[in-house]
Amino acid sequence: MAKDPKKNAAPAKAKTAPAGGSSGGRTILGLAFLLVLTILLPTTCLIVPGMLPSMVAFIVDRERGKTAALTVTILNAAGVAPAVISLWIKGHNFSNAFLILRDPTNLLMMYGAAGLGWTIYFVVPPLIANMMAARAEGRLKLLRDNQVELKKIWGPDVATNKPIDEIEN
Amino acid sequence: MADSPSSDQGVAVGAETERIALGTKTEILPNAPLPALNAEGGPAFAACLKGAARADLVAIVCMGGMAPRSDILTTLRKLDSPGLLRVIDGGTVNWRDGKRYYAIVMERPQGPRLSESLGQQRQPLSEDTSNRLLITPLANALYDLSMSGIVHNAIRPTNLFWRDGSATPQLGECLSVPAGIGQPILFEPIERALTPPIARGPGTPADDVYALGVCFLIAILGRNPVQDIDDASLIKARLERGSFQVLTSNLRLATSHNEVLRGMLADDPRHRWSAEDLMQWLQGRRMSPQQSELGRRASRALNFAGHDYYYIKPLARALAANVPEAAHLLETAALDKWLRRSMGDDDRAENVAYAAESLKAMGRGGSYENQLVARTCIALDPQAPIYYRGLAIMPSGIAPMLAEQVRTGGDIQILVDMITSQIVGFWLEMQKEGKTDLVPMAQALDRMRAHLDKTGYGFGIERVIYELNPGLPCLGSVLQGQYVLTARDILPALERAANQNGRPREPMDRHIAAWLIVRDRRGIQLFQALSGDHPQRRALAILTLYSDLQARHGPEKLPALAQWILVLQDSVIRRFFNRKLQAELRERVKQAAEHGDLSLMLRLLDDPSIVDGDRREFTAARLMYLGTVREIAEMEHQMKNRDQVAVLYGNPACLYSAIMLAFLFLAAMIMRVIL
Numbered sequence: 001m002a003k004d005p006k007k008n009a010a011p012a013k014a015k016t017a018p019a020g021g022s023s024g025g026r027t028i029l030g031l032a033f034l035l036v037l038t039i040l041l042p043t044t045c046l047i048v049p050g051m052l053p054s055m056v057a058f059i060v061d062r063e064r065g066k067t068a069a070l071t072v073t074i075l076n077a078a079g080v081a082p083a084v085i086s087l088w089i090k091g092h093n094f095s096n097a098f099l100i101l102r103d104p105t106n107l108l109m110m111y112g113a114a115g116l117g118w119t120i121y122f123v124v125p126p127l128i129a130n131m132m133a134a135r136a137e138g139r140l141k142l143l144r145d146n147q148v149e150l151k152k153i154w155g156p157d158v159a160t161n162k163p164i165d166e167i168e169n
Numbered sequence: 170m171a172d173s174p175s176s177d178q179g180v181a182v183g184a185e186t187e188r189i190a191l192g193t194k195t196e197i198l199p200n201a202p203l204p205a206l207n208a209e210g211g212p213a214f215a216a217c218l219k220g221a222a223r224a225d226l227v228a229i230v231c232m233g234g235m236a237p238r239s240d241i242l243t244t245l246r247k248l249d250s251p252g253l254l255r256v257i258d259g260g261t262v263n264w265r266d267g268k269r270y271y272a273i274v275m276e277r278p279q280g281p282r283l284s285e286s287l288g289q290q291r292q293p294l295s296e297d298t299s300n301r302l303l304i305t306p307l308a309n310a311l312y313d314l315s316m317s318g319i320v321h322n323a324i325r326p327t328n329l330f331w332r333d334g335s336a337t338p339q340l341g342e343c344l345s346v347p348a349g350i351g352q353p354i355l356f357e358p359i360e361r362a363l364t365p366p367i368a369r370g371p372g373t374p375a376d377d378v379y380a381l382g383v384c385f386l387i388a389i390l391g392r393n394p395v396q397d398i399d400d401a402s403l404i405k406a407r408l409e410r411g412s413f414q415v416l417t418s419n420l421r422l423a424t425s426h427n428e429v430l431r432g433m434l435a436d437d438p439r440h441r442w443s444a445e446d447l448m449q450w451l452q453g454r455r456m457s458p459q460q461s462e463l464g465r466r467a468s469r470a471l472n473f474a475g476h477d478y479y480y481i482k483p484l485a486r487a488l489a490a491n492v493p494e495a496a497h498l499l500e501t502a503a504l505d506k507w508l509r510r511s512m513g514d515d516d517r518a519e520n521v522a523y524a525a526e527s528l529k530a531m532g533r534g535g536s537y538e539n540q541l542v543a544r545t546c547i548a549l550d551p552q553a554p555i556y557y558r559g560l561a562i563m564p565s566g567i568a569p570m571l572a573e574q575v576r577t578g579g580d581i582q583i584l585v586d587m588i589t590s591q592i593v594g595f596w597l598e599m600q601k602e603g604k605t606d607l608v609p610m611a612q613a614l615d616r617m618r619a620h621l622d623k624t625g626y627g628f629g630i631e632r633v634i635y636e637l638n639p640g641l642p643c644l645g646s647v648l649q650g651q652y653v654l655t656a657r658d659i660l661p662a663l664e665r666a667a668n669q670n671g672r673p674r675e676p677m678d679r680h681i682a683a684w685l686i687v688r689d690r691r692g693i694q695l696f697q698a699l700s701g702d703h704p705q706r707r708a709l710a711i712l713t714l715y716s717d718l719q720a721r722h723g724p725e726k727l728p729a730l731a732q733w734i735l736v737l738q739d740s741v742i743r744r745f746f747n748r749k750l751q752a753e754l755r756e757r758v759k760q761a762a763e764h765g766d767l768s769l770m771l772r773l774l775d776d777p778s779i780v781d782g783d784r785r786e787f788t789a790a791r792l793m794y795l796g797t798v799r800e801i802a803e804m805e806h807q808m809k810n811r812d813q814v815a816v817l818y819g820n821p822a823c824l825y826s827a828i829m830l831a832f833l834f835l836a837a838m839i840m841r842v843i844l
């Protein structure tokens with residue numbers, strides 16, 4: 001059945017207008033990024049292999065907030081940063097870049113940091129959950145003790161919502 | 170004759186003589202009885218003024234149970250008449266048997282009783298002696314009484330004290346029993362003679378004149394002229410022939426005596442001499458007393474219940490004695506015809522018709538026949554007592570009879586019916602003379618209808634008897650034997666009752682409530698709490714009432730009563746929600762009770778700031794509890810759903826940890842480069 005072209009047009013317009021706006025911005029950003037990468041090609045040659053764990057993490061992480069990917073990326077970037085600084089200090093060229101890449105210490109630092117990120121991701125949330133559960137247990141006991149104390153002082157009707165006049169009678 | 174107590178100069182009172190104080194003025198000697206002066210209300214004992222060397226007074230201790238006429242004591246105390254025994258004092262005393270009684274202290278009579286019994290014979294008095302030495306002083310006494318608004322109601326030879334030929338004759342006491350009690354029918358006018366003694370009420374000064382007339386006749390004859398006639402025959406004869414005729418038939422009396430007795434013994438109170446008339450006659454003014462009036466004689470008899478009746482009075486009495494037959498007669502026109510044709514009395518016939526109409530206008534209730542016959546009898550003979558359901562009662566006798574029936578647990582329904590059916594109002598309507606004096610009584614009875622309609626504390630029959638009988642002590646079962654007459658007496662009485670075994674659960678009952686409303690003029694509001702089903706409000710109302718009484722009348726300490734009331738206050742304490750506050754209040758109230766301080770107990774239990782504060786804090790505690798319930802639910806949810814917690818809280822922690830570690834690492838690197 002043919003659809004009403006007017007109906008299709010309006011939503012289509014609604015969809016494309018913001019999409020057009022945001023995709024334009026992304027395009028400009030992407031082009032700018034590519035331009036920077038091209039200009040800073042030796043740095044790019046260092047960053048791309050160095051940040052491979054992050055790229056993998058983004059692909060592997062299905063969670064909505066991409067927490068694992070972000071955690072790995074942050075630490076991965078921290079691991080790559082000294083190498084990039086070293087490149088800039090020693091000389092921003094391809095041979096220095098490859099020299100740095102060939103150094104196992106640098107690779108260890110880059111990938112080790114990424115590994116630390118994964119470790120944090122697997123350890124910290126359960127740790128937090130367990131800690132909170134333990135805290136909740138303690139709090140529960142305190143709350144239940146409070147309830148007992150309230151009943152002791154005010155009687156069992158403190159736990160009800162009977163009208164006060166009915167309780168008096 | 171027994172030794173005259175008047176010849177006794179009084180018992181000597183020493184330091185060791187046992188005495189019982191009556192108020193602050195007089196004392197009674199319980200070990201010095203004076204049986205010759207015993208009264209209807211109780212035995213007589215020697216008495217004296219406080220500090221006196223000789224007990225030359227007499228005290229009547231009213232142990233008989235009936236309520237004395239304490240409401241007229243104050244007036245009698247002010248009366249100083251040679252022909253009356255002077256009343257010195259009156260009040261309640263703590264007797265040796267542990268009970269309290271009403272006692273009256275009077276001067277001792279100057280002579281012996283005129284007669285020890287009605288059958289006693291003595292020397293007849295001469296005309297001069299009787300007129301000058303007997304009747305004149307007593308007429309003065311009656312005059313003094315009538316001016317003070319008091320009717321003696323106990324004038325008879327056995328209550329008259331006189332030493333022949335010397336000393337003034339003196340009327341004995343008239344306070345120790347209700348009016349009419351102890352008075353033989355011989356000394357009552359015919360309308361009062363038709364009623365039982367308790368149903369007579371205070372009567373009028375004309376009744377005293379009648380009684381004095383009979384005493385006078387007995388004194389001048391030296392004997393009772395109707396000694397051999399029983400009461401029923403005497404009443405019948407008086408109804409048929411008139412009192413004067415019956416008492417003086419076949420007697421040869423002096424002309425003056427004939428005249429004065431005809432005036433004093435007239436059956437119609439309108440024609441009977443008053444004390445003033447008597448005094449005028451004694452001063453020489455000649456009066457023409459009406460012939461003793463039986464009323465008109467019918468030309469033809471009316472046959473009723475197998476008897477023929479020519480006169481109204483006996484007919485009215487007969488109708489009252491046979492209600493079903495009377496009602497049947499009234500349905501026919503026979504009575505009306507007889508009144509109009511045989512009696513020639515259209516007015517009376519109209520009144521009888523009005524009686525039936527006025528009743529029909531009120532609606533045909535359950536006691537229709539009784540009401541119809543009663544009203545018809547009133548219309549026929551307005552001077553007669555009210556005949557109702559087998560009872561003959563003067564309207565002024567309703568109050569004392571009601572009180573006595575309540576006191577003894579007798580049937581009060583007939584009297585209640587009389588009040589609610591407004592029959593007294595009809596009786597008043599039928600009176601031709603003296604209506605003004607009777608209006609207050611009729612109005613009072615009418616007001617009582619409203620009280621009888623209500624059942625709450627402070628109303629009902631209890632309220633009625635205290636409203637109608639100003640001198641009646643409180644008849645509450647908890648106060649039995651205490652003789653509580655004034656508001657000042659009640660708390661000490663309750664204090665004593667609190668120490669007795671088998672005391673009731675509460676120091677309050679319907680009698681005490683009604684009595685307090687009437688005697689202490691309390692408002693009704695507090696008593697409404699007594700009528701409900703709230704033990705708290707009831708307990709608090711009792712405490713409030715009695716603490717107020719303690720504040721106004723004392724005594725300062727009432728520990729036994731306070732303990733009694735304390736037991737009731739548990740529900741009041743439990744109205745506080747805070748258990749610690751409850752415990753604290755219990756302890757403090759207990760201490761206040763030990764000191765007998767009811768006001769302090771009330772302040773502790775009913776302080777508005779504490780009550781309101783407790784409620785507010787309880788409300789806050791409830792909110793707090795609700796908060797804990799919510800928080801517990803949240804905590805339990807967290808514990809059951811750790812994965813969600815991990816995601817919710819753990820993921821941000823990961824990021825923060827990563828950022829911090831990255832930052833530290835970079836900082837370390839930069840420092841290394843710089844250094």
